[in-house]
Amino acid sequence: MTSQELRGHLAELAAVRSDDDPILSLYLDIRWNDEQQRDRVRVWLQERTKAALAGRAEPEQASLARTLEQARELVQQTFERSAGEGKRGLALFACGRIGLWKPLFFHEPLENQFTVDRVPRLLQLARLAGELEPALVVLASVRGAHIYEVAANEVVGEITVAGPMPRRVGDASFGAGAGEQFERAEKNARHVDELLARFRRMAADELVHLFDRAPRSHVVLFGPQQALANFERELPERVCDRIAARYPAPAEGTNGNGGAGGRAELVARAAEAVAVAQARDEIARIDGAVGQALRxxxxxxxxxxxxxxxxxxxxxxxxxxxxxxxxxxxxxxxxxxxxxxxxxxxxxxxxxxxxxxxxxxxxxxxxxxxxxxxxxxxxxxxxxxxxxxxxxxxxxxxxxxxxxxxxxxxxxx
Structure with missing residues (x-):
């Protein structure tokens, strides 16, 4: 799930309220490797379910009991891996009276939490939304760029915008004088440069299009120094302001359509850069708020x-x-x-x-x-x-x- 999708769920849940039956907010770390771990979760859920139902009058108790039973069935399906396969965290918000049933699975683990209240508990989701800020990883070359869309440290999309390397004609030209040879070489060089600039602009336009769809994205650039400088000149200021890091070209063997190993290396290095940028942004935001308040x-x-x-x-x-x-x-x-x-x-x-x-x-x-x-x-x-x-x-x-x-x-x- 991307940060943008999660923020949409947060906005929707923030408007939910139930004054009749309470809303269940359930967070679970679902990295269960053996039956003993599952048994501990079952006992934990049973204890909290019993406490949540205790002392409630009918018909609220019966309605809440049905909601909690549905939640138990979902957790059992997760035990059996018929739901949430390959995920590490589950957040569930449910209330039968208002028709709320929203299970959300994540690649990130969550801290176990069970609450029933008139409103959903959203602090863990808000924290996770900040950690899932997307990234656009660009591997630039003289021919254009290969762009990865990364969410939660996983590649969710990729695109190559690059043309073939134009052939540069040699200086020698049979039957032509020295002046004519120079003129042809110069004309050919301009033609090659124009083609490369066109490929570069096309790649930059694609990056801007992806960025404008998710303007919270961090941008991480890889490539030779001159190729990065040329590529960056094609980008508007709003994109340049979100560049988290610039790295030299990857090691030999990682190309624009690099295999899983090369792509994983790019994503891992980009994740480190984004984490540093997020920490820097947090400090700047805190400093700004404190400074404003004191003034x-x-x-x-x-x-x-x-x-x-x-x-x-x-x-x-x-x-x-x-x-x-x-x-x-x-x-x-x-x-x-x-x-x-x-x-x-x-x-x-x-x-x-x-x-x-x-x-x-x-x-x-x-x-x-x-x-x-x-x-x-x-x-x-x-x-x-x-x-x-x-x-x-x-x-x-x-x-x-x-x-x-x-x-x-x-x-x-």
């Missing part, structure tokens, strides 16, 4: 101010550490979130319910408001602000932090 610009830091901004639906991008762990409350009446546990909602004085995973709730709400979520590695600078920051669409009427003067509409922009 009083459109960013906020720390859990309290971020929660307020999410309540007011002002968050354009949420930055959250992968190991973020906090709980809070959610008002049953107006839906506002809070950090400090009080007797009633600070906004409407309605009844409260515990939110045991505030990170999941922040992710869901930002995605539901068409914002972006970036789950980042542990960073000291962000961790000093409780591991959370937000870049805003707009400031509140009272500034970037603090409670609004009229807080009875916490979601109002």
């Amino acid at each position: 009083g610009s459109l960013s906020v830091l720390g859990l309290e101010d971020v929660v307020l901004a999410v309540n007011e639906r002002r968050v354009g991008r949420l930055l959250l550490e992968a190991d973020f762990d906090a709980d809070g409350w959610r008002c049953k009446q107006c839906g506002a979130m809070g950090v400090e546990h009080t007797r009633t909602c600070n906004f409407c004085e309605g009844p409260l319910e515990l939110v045991p995973s505030l990170g999941d709730e922040l992710v869901r709400r930002v995605l539901a408001d068409d914002g972006e979520v970036q789950v980042v590695a542990h960073a000291n600078k962000l961790h000093s602000y409780q591991g959370v920051a937000a870049q805003l669409r707009q400031a509140s009427q009272t500034g970037l932090s603090g409670s609004p003067a009229q807080p009875n509409q916490p979601w109002a922009t």
Whole structure:
């Protein structure tokens, strides 16, 4: 599954809510090599199923039991490899009452998680979406380029845009004088250069077309130095800005249509370059958010101010550490979130319910408001602000932090 497809699933799930029956969010690491591992998962699921059903009244209990039985059957099919063959992770979101049944299989392992709530838990999916950013790997030559589309470190498409090497006519020409020979050689050289430039432009146009279909893609270039320089001059600025690395031509024997070994080497080196570029982008994003917040610009830091901004639906991008762990409350009446546990909602004085995973709730709400979520590695600078920051669409009427003067509409922009 590509990052773009996963983001589509995230946007769809972020809008889902069930006030009658709870929604099951199930994440599983399905790298099961023996029956003992499968037995441990069965016991784990049985225990959590029993706990989820305990104390629930009819008909909610019966409806939830049917959903959980369907989930158990899917897991059993995965045990038997009749579902999810060759995959390493499973995420399932299900609720019989609202007709939700969305199993997603991944090549990447997931951390086992079982929750039932009125909304789906999306933090793991959001983190995975960042790790699955696509890449375009280009093996350039004087004749054009071979382009690989890479998703989750696997080649999902490839195309060659290159012409035959034009023949250069020698300087010798029977029956011609020295001046005429030079003129013919010069004309032939221009013709060859024009053909090669045409092949190069065609290859660059194909790369731009692929990039515009997935503008989050990183670009990794391989090839001789002069060929790369010529090829890069044909690319628009938006593509050049996403170049993660430039490498010399591969070892002898790896050509534009290289075999599995040569292609695997290109993909592996590209994956390393993309990982470095992503880490660099994360640091730059954190530095930018912290700098903006300290200057009083459109960013906020720390859990309290971020929660307020999410309540007011002002968050354009949420930055959250992968190991973020906090709980809070959610008002049953107006839906506002809070950090400090009080007797009633600070906004409407309605009844409260515990939110045991505030990170999941922040992710869901930002995605539901068409914002972006970036789950980042542990960073000291962000961790000093409780591991959370937000870049805003707009400031509140009272500034970037603090409670609004009229807080009875916490979601109002």
